[in-house]
Amino acid sequence: MKFTVVGGTGLIGSQVVRMLTEAGHEAVPVALSTGVDVITGKGLDEAFQGADVVVNLTNSPTFDEASLDFFRTSMGNLLAAGEKAGVGHQVILSIVGVDQVPALDYYRAKVLQEELLQQGPTPYSIVRATQFFEFMGAALSWTSDEETVRLPATPIQPMAAADVAAAVAKVAAGSPLRGIYEVAGPDVFRLDELGKVTLAAKGDGRTVVTDDQAGMFAAVDGDVLLGGPGAHLAPTHYRDWLQQAR
Template sequence: MKLIVIGGTGRIGSQVVQKLTAAGHEAVPAAPSTGVDLITGKGLDQALQGADVVVNVANSPTFDEASLEFFRSSMTNLLAAGDRAGVGHQVILSIVGVDQVPQLDYYRAKALQEDLLRQGPTPYSIVRATQFFEFMDAVLSWTSDGDTVRLPATPIQPMAGADVVDAVVKVATGAPLRGIWNVAGPDVFRLDELGRVTLAAHDDSRTVVTDDTAGMFAAVPGDVLIAGPDAHLAPTHYRDWLQKAH
């Protein structure tokens, strides 16, 4: 099977390419560095030639309002090019609860990407994952001030990037779902609690203060970032991952 991985040189995409290749598939990364521009469409037709599946894990360079135009243009161009190339399956990586947080520009942009895919001409699959373990350091940095990190008590169910990769590979090599597959980590935390666990593992002396107005996730209502009962639970626990990572 020939699979084109859009964003195939990034954190998740490069691992998806490696896993697919190891499983005996022809996996080809497509990114600006390989001559593919999702926004102008340059290089897309050549990249998709002979492809059975397109796996789209490309991300917007920003999380603000500009992300809406990124996902609108990139998804529209990718669907049109895929249709011309006779691609039989389009897969995207999205976020659990993405359609329930319209107050966040980035979540609204990802929800738009999903809608465009659903309305497109090609059988599709949407893999919705929870927040990645790997992003926790960035989350801490957004609201850090000297010795204090302010975090809301938002419930989250984070998962390892490697487990996200496994989920994407599984879906990409199967029949189109024509729907959503939710994947999540095995444990639910409050974000402020997760911050304390992370700082302790780093031997970081900063203090986490619970502040329900702090950072991007303060805008998230209730438990929308928690996967529902139908979700596939990934095997890696955060505390185990932290021990291995450090």
């Protein structure tokens, strides 16, 4: 099969392209750097020509209210170009619990993206994944200083980007689900606890202070970011990943 992977040069996209190629498929990465603009639509018709499946891994450049316009416009352009090209399956990557955190603009924007795909003309699949291990460093930086890192006690179930990519590649190579495939990490942590594990592994002597008003995840209530009963569990454990990263 031929796959067009939009956002195919990024953290997840580059791995999806490699995995699909290794499985014997033709996987073409497209991005701004290859001349394709999902906002203006430039290059989409050419990029989708002959594609059986479009995997959409584009992401908004901001996490604020502007992300709503990004996903509204990009999803509309991708669906229109896909229908024109006769694409038989559109796949997007979303977030576990995304519809349970209305206080976050970015999460509302991802819900909008899901809804546009579901209402669109093409059979679809949605892969919802939990937070990536690779983003832990950013989460630590949001509310930190030279002495402390302030983090809420939000329960999360993080996973490796490579495991996210594997889930996306698997779903993309299958029949359209017309629904959601949920994947989560093998272990549940509180975010403040995960911060302590991360700092210890890196030899960082700062103190983690539990602050349920700190950072983006302070807007999350309860355990909505954890995989549900039917979630597929990824194989890579955070502590193992940390050790390999060192």
